[in-house]
Each structure stands twice: as C-alpha cells, then as structure tokens.
Amino acid sequence: MELVRVTEAAAIAAGHWVGYGDKNTADGAAVDAMRAFMDTVRMNGVVVIGEGEKDEAPMLFNGEHVGDGEGPEVDVAVDPIDGTRLTAMGYPNALSVFAVAERGSMFDPSAVFYMDKLVVGPEAADFVDLRLPIKQNIHLVAKAVGKPVSQLNVCVLDRPRHEKLVAEIRAAGARVKFIMDGDVAGGIAAARHDTDVDMLLGIGGTPEGIITACAIKAIGGVIQGRLAPVDDAERQRAIDAGHDLDAVLTTDDLVKTDNAYFAATGITDGDLLRGVRYYNDRVTTQSMVMRSKSGTVRVIEAEHQARKWEPWIGPD
Ligand code: VTB
Ligand code: MG
Ligand code: MG
Incomplete structure (x- = not known):
C-alpha cells in the first residue's frame, strides 16, 4: 500500500x-x-x-x-x-x-534500448509465440479469447518502424489501436480483461518491457520480448554483454521472482x-x-x- x-x-x-x-x-x-x-x-x-x-x-x-x-x-x-x-x-x-x-x-536493460514485444492476457498466454508469423498469433489469440478475428484489437505504438507490422495485422483481419506513447499502459491494457485491447505488438523501450513484466506477474498473461538493437554497434555491445539476440525473453526471464x-x-x-x-x-x-x-x-x-x-x- x-x-x-x-x-x-x-x-x-x-x-x-x-x-x-x-x-x-x-x-x-x-x-x-x-x-x-x-x-x-x-x-x-x-x-x-x-x-x-x-x-x-x-x-x-x-x-x-x-x-x-x-x-x-x-x-x-x-x-x-x-x-x-x-x-x-x-x-x-x-x-x-x-x-x-x-x-x-x-533483467538488466542497459545493453539495448528497444525490445520487440508481444503482450496478451491469461486466456491467450499459453498459445502465442513471438517467433510465429503475426497472422498466426492473431488467429491463436482470437480463438483463445473467443472472438472473431475481425473484433480483435491490437495495440501498437504509432511509429514509422511499425508500418509493416500494422499492414500484417490488418491483412490478418484484425484492428490496430494506435497509441502515441506509453506502451506500459498499452501492455497492461492488453493483459487486463476490462479493456478493449486484446494484444500489444511492436517495438518499444526495454525498460518499459521489464516494468510491464512486473505488472503481468500479478495480472496473469504473458509478455514475450526480443532485444531489438538499432544498429551494428548496439548489436555488438549486446553480444559482448552476453545477450542472445535471438532469444525470446518471457515474463519470468524479465523478472525472475514471483x-x-x-x-x-x-x-x-x-x-x-x-x-x-x-x-x-x-x-x-x-x-x-x-x-x-x-x-x-x-x-x-x-x-x-x-x-x-x-x-x-x-x-x-
Ligand atoms: C515506449 C513508450 C514510452 O518510448 O517504450 C517508447 O512506452 C519507445 O521509444 O512512453 P520511441 O519513443 O523512441 O519509439 C516512450 O515513448 C518514451 O519513453
Ligand atoms: Mg518516463
Ligand atoms: Mg517511459
């Protein structure tokens, strides 16, 4: 309190x-x-x-x-x-x-500023995988939450880097709910049952990913993240710091305690x-x-x- x-x-x-x-x-x-x-x-x-x-x-x-x-x-x-x-x-x-x-x-976020993220609530948590194509994840989430794909709301930060992601979400038949900033709130909204957001996708800050993971621990659901270096220098720094850039980090990797x-x-x-x-x-x-x-x-x-x-x- x-x-x-x-x-x-x-x-x-x-x-x-x-x-x-x-x-x-x-x-x-x-x-x-x-x-x-x-x-x-x-x-x-x-x-x-x-x-x-x-x-x-x-x-x-x-x-x-x-x-x-x-x-x-x-x-x-x-x-x-x-x-x-x-x-x-x-x-x-x-x-x-x-x-x-x-x-x-x-998790120590200092090596890489950005992280590619996927957040869903408890019903869909066991079905999604950041490595799957966007369309497949969307269909899995729709099935898990019991909605037609056409009613699925996917929260995405409004950034030029998400142009392809947004096209893929819409091509899969789902809706995009843009946020200007604040993907902690977006991630929590995706995990909470009393909002109109079913899923969060896209690249946001790594620190925000860890903060989101702390909330997901209590709400249920999952955050999956993959470090997303912006250039070769950052990639190299991350590798030197011992990070596996292909790894999908889950809620428990981001916060290793219950x-x-x-x-x-x-x-x-x-x-x-x-x-x-x-x-x-x-x-x-x-x-x-x-x-x-x-x-x-x-x-x-x-x-x-x-x-x-x-x-x-x-x-x-
Ligand atoms: C997000 C968002 C933040 O940074 O993590 C975002 O939650 C990602 O970075 O509110 P860019 O803005 O560079 O895309 C914020 O917008 C600011 O910390
Ligand atoms: Mg801030
Ligand atoms: Mg912030």
Whole structure:
C-alpha cells in the first residue's frame, strides 16, 4: 500500500504540468516527487531501471539507493512519467509507474534500448509465440479469447518502424489501436480483461518491457520480448554483454521472482486509470497496485488535501 503513495506523489507533481507543452519540466517534477516519497518506503532499494537515458530526460539514476534503508533488499524500476509527451500535450494514457522485486531479479536493460514485444492476457498466454508469423498469433489469440478475428484489437505504438507490422495485422483481419506513447499502459491494457485491447505488438523501450513484466506477474498473461538493437554497434555491445539476440525473453526471464510489486497512478485520463484532478482544496488520484504472490490487483481512489501538496504544485 505504501508503494502507491510513491506513484500518487509523482502523478500529482506531474499532473500539475499537463498541457503546458514542456515535457522536461513535467518529468523533473515527477522525478523529484518520486525520489522524495520512495525514501519513506520500508525497503533497501537499488534502482535498476531508472529510464530516461534514451530521452535525455531527468531521471533516477541506475544504481541509486532508495528507500528508508531498513527493509528488504529489492530491485526498483521506475518510470515517473511513462508518456512525457502525452503529459505535455494533454493526451490520454500518461501514467506514473513504480515496481519492486527481490534483489537481482530484474533483467538488466542497459545493453539495448528497444525490445520487440508481444503482450496478451491469461486466456491467450499459453498459445502465442513471438517467433510465429503475426497472422498466426492473431488467429491463436482470437480463438483463445473467443472472438472473431475481425473484433480483435491490437495495440501498437504509432511509429514509422511499425508500418509493416500494422499492414500484417490488418491483412490478418484484425484492428490496430494506435497509441502515441506509453506502451506500459498499452501492455497492461492488453493483459487486463476490462479493456478493449486484446494484444500489444511492436517495438518499444526495454525498460518499459521489464516494468510491464512486473505488472503481468500479478495480472496473469504473458509478455514475450526480443532485444531489438538499432544498429551494428548496439548489436555488438549486446553480444559482448552476453545477450542472445535471438532469444525470446518471457515474463519470468524479465523478472525472475514471483515476489514482485507494481503500482501505477494515472496522470492524464486513460483506458486504465483516470488522471489527476485538481480542485480548490483537494486533489484526486486513481491508482492500481498489484502484488504478484497473491495475484491481487487493487484499484485505489484517493482524495488528497491540496495544501499538503503545495511544495509540489504551489498554492494554485
Ligand atoms: C515506449 C513508450 C514510452 O518510448 O517504450 C517508447 O512506452 C519507445 O521509444 O512512453 P520511441 O519513443 O523512441 O519509439 C516512450 O515513448 C518514451 O519513453
Ligand atoms: Mg518516463
Ligand atoms: Mg517511459
């Protein structure tokens, strides 16, 4: 439960900047709030996924020690804002996310920025395989979820690199639901039963893949990923670091423990969560907190006193 305070704080600080067109100020505010609240959590945490390098954004640094230093030894993965552009532009589905798992259990994403991903929910998890042709996976998912292919929604990041993928999905007879950013939210939507997304496909950030895996551990379903270097130099670095670039990494490879926690708070309104709302005297948030051991997914509505948040959002 205390984990959710961390993403609530980051979302409240970030939400204050929604729509001003300034990603870095929003991200900086979220990072500062997240850092301050993480240190109240009873844990001996090391940030293994701080994100931000790719976007040269403000960040929590890999190797940074977080938590009150008293509790269990854990790996920490954060994305204070997944969807900084969504936040700056007022688009939907920006989230603040935070995941914790036993020390040493999270995959080291530092060698390769991008990962080719496939995410589905529990019904389809045992049938899909990233190595199969797109069309075949789509037909397997449709059968598993009990829908005609024509009703299947596949979430894809809207990027030029996905032109061929999108053509293949449509040629198979399914629909594409584009997202501008935020494939953590997209992956969770694919795994959750109460959304209109059945599957996520395509290339997104490797750190986001590991964070998604922490959530999938609790929701059920699967994420499969393959490292996707952008050039020969990155390919070589990955091989030198001992990675097998043909390997399909599954949820259990990305997070090697059944004891993982995940929390997310909506920044802007989205398919999963409502965004932060500011009133004269209060601020409201909606969050999700999950624990893999028990498979519990909690949705938490919170009302905060606006004056207590003045250090983060000012008096107005
Ligand atoms: C995704 C998305 C992020 O990066 O992982 C994406 O979830 C992939 O990289 O919100 P490109 O933007 O370079 O395609 C983000 O968009 C930003 O971290
Ligand atoms: Mg981010
Ligand atoms: Mg991100």
